[in-house]
Amino acid sequence: MAFSSETLFSVLNDLHSSSNAWAIKARVVRLYKQPSFANKNELGSVEMVIHDQEGVRIHVTMRPNIYEKFKKILFEGDVYMIKNFFVIENRNSWRTTNNVQKLAFFRTSVMAPYDAAFPRHMYNITPLDQLQHDQDIDVSLLRDVMGRVISYQKPFEGLKSKRMDFRIQDADNNQMSCTLWAEYIDDLLPILEENTDKPVVVCIQFARVLKFATEVKVSNTFHVTKVTVNEESDVFMEFMNRLTVNDNGVFNKMLTNTNYTIYEEFTKGKARVRTISYLKELMDDEHYWIDATVVDIENARDLWYSACKRCVRKLVTEPGTKSCVNCSEENPIDNPKFKLQVMVFDKTCNARLLLWNKACELLIGKSAAQLKGVYGECSDAIPKEIEDAVMDKRVLFEINLSTYKNVQGVACYTVSRCAYDDEIMGLYTKMYNGTQGSTSDDHGILTENSNSSPDVMDKNVKKNDKGKRKLFIDEDDEEDDAGDAVDEQEKCTEFHEVSAADLGNNAAGKTTNAAEKTSDAASAISPSDAVYTSKRRLIKKEK
Structure with a gap:
């Protein structure tokens, strides 16, 4: 798997499907395992996101048997020389990059060089206000979002999975609601519970954008999403330095746990x-x-x-x-x-x-x-x-x-x-x-x-x-x-609601016995009184 010194490296924007004899140098941004669709307990494929020296990203896919050759040397954050691969159309439902192509390894060679000068673009942060105000935002493209956690609720366990909601705020005071599911909660919750007196900055990489009638939210997508908290990196330090502080040097809005007792x-x-x-x-x-x-x-x-x-x-x-x-x-x-x-x-x-x-x-x-x-x-x-x-x-x-x-x-x-x-x-x-x-x-x-x-x-x-x-x-x-x-x-199971008028009409013909027994209930239920019926009982307005 050696490369000669004469190898010429292409940039990702130059790749096309008419050849598979390409050679590139790229850094691994994300590496994750995708379960098989037929049996989620089996490995279906190994996926990567890489970027070249220009910061351009592309998705990579490989079969488990191909990954076996490289699993001891492939790690997130490292730079690799990669040679011989297919360039194919990216038809993924959820796209990790905006590149219309992706790479597929087959007889691919991978080598990890030492290259301290190679650019490092591990995050591609989308501003919160852009997500909120872009009416034509592509929700199929997974995004990186970053913010300081300003409120959160402890996880709620439903029938299918555990969920935690929280809210983040950026340095410009834009806010957004976020949701984490299942094991992703463990990446954030312990830090929140221990750090209520200092900022907790989180980056959700490859988050799914959810558009509602009045709000845009983000949530994790299983397997590909990565949650990073208070990382000692330039991106996190730059964000922390932009946060507003008051005259006492204390952050204006401290983290609050919104899980008040009743x-x-x-x-x-x-x-x-x-x-x-x-x-x-x-x-x-x-x-x-x-x-x-x-x-x-x-x-x-x-x-x-x-x-x-x-x-x-x-x-x-x-x-x-x-x-x-x-x-x-x-x-x-x-x-x-x-x-x-x-x-x-x-x-x-x-x-x-x-x-x-x-x-x-x-x-x-x-x-x-x-x-x-x-x-x-x-x-x-x-x-x-x-x-x-x-x-x-x-x-x-x-x-x-x-x-x-x-x-x-x-x-x-x-x-x-x-x-x-x-x-x-x-x-x-x-x-x-x-x-x-x-x-x-x-x-x-x-x-x-x-x-x-x-x-x-x-x-x-x-x-x-x-x-x-x-x-x-x-x-x-x-x-x-x-x-x-x-x-x-x-x-939810079936339920039929009857209008007040219908109830009044039905009651008029069915209350003779009640009227004979109780003179005060001679009119039983009038349209103005009947407000709700269920399979069992009728509720009347209090006089």
Whole structure:
């Protein structure tokens, strides 16, 4: 694999597919292994990103048997002389470079020379404001982003994977929301938890750009993304030197962990409580609280699922084997977890919520393993322990709007946290409900002095107000908090919502017996009174 001193090196921009007798000198920016599509436990290929002396990048792919020849000498950051390779069209769905070509090794020769003078371009940072304001941004091109972490939330474990949301800010005060999944969290979280008193600068290399209606975010892409934190390199030092400092030499905005306890959130005024009807019209990625009552449990046959005790994901074994497909654990131990789908109502509207294990255990007071030990597999009958603990219970639910799904006209959100104990409810009533008597403003926002409990909301809001109500005005309304996780592939079961008029018509023909028994209920349910129906019960407005 030796090169003669007469070898002429081409630059990447000169390469074309009509020849394979090329020789280049390049530095490895990224080297990663790609699992096989047929079996993710097998190596499918080894991929690289390299750059030449002009800083031009190109993607490289090689089969596992080719990589075997070079694996002892190929490392990220090193410079190599590479000879004999194919130049082919780059058709990757997610592109690591903007080069329309890529290289494929076959009878390729690789040699690692000592070249201290060769340029080093390990990062290709895209400014945050460019990502936010470029309307025609190519989301298939993976980007490098860098910023100081200014807020974060501890990981949330969903059914498929673990997720952590955080927010970064650059030296020009531009901000962006970021999400890391699974093992990528381990590259950042330990440093965040240990360094809340000094800047934590992170670079997410080859991040995927996600465009929403009102926001652009970035997330890792499995295998190719690399997370680097507080690296002692020129790029990181230059960024640190540009950060704004105050007169005392202290950074203006210190890192904050947005994972307040529920108690702290309500005592410090950080909790943003809104009505369901108001939230349905929002298009952001924020988290809010709702004060709602559970009126139905919808997934009787799917109240708990089998999870692998090692990786905590849904337990699925390889066909013909007894190993977990997610972590390859042999003979994995079944660790049942709750998954509860409920319908809630808050006097303005109804919504479907999805509660995972932690929230369910808080409400039910028992583990899924305990109930599965008593009842076995789920059936059409809801266990008494669950029905007694959940049905008709008034709860404060924290939800994130990024988890919204529209299922037959009914909102579906994932719950990240919940509270119903007397202490939290007392704080909520004291801090945010105030005294009775105030009315809502033109936007349906209840003032701080209004009482927004279910018993008084109808008294405080005009009859022709269709929603758009908030329970209180939060001074920190513009504060950006990262979202909580959701398994985006989880499907909600079918639910039919009946209009108030239809309910009124149906009730008119079906309430004769009720009228005979109760004179006060002679009219039973009128169109103006009927606001929600589920498979089991009907809720009427309080008079």
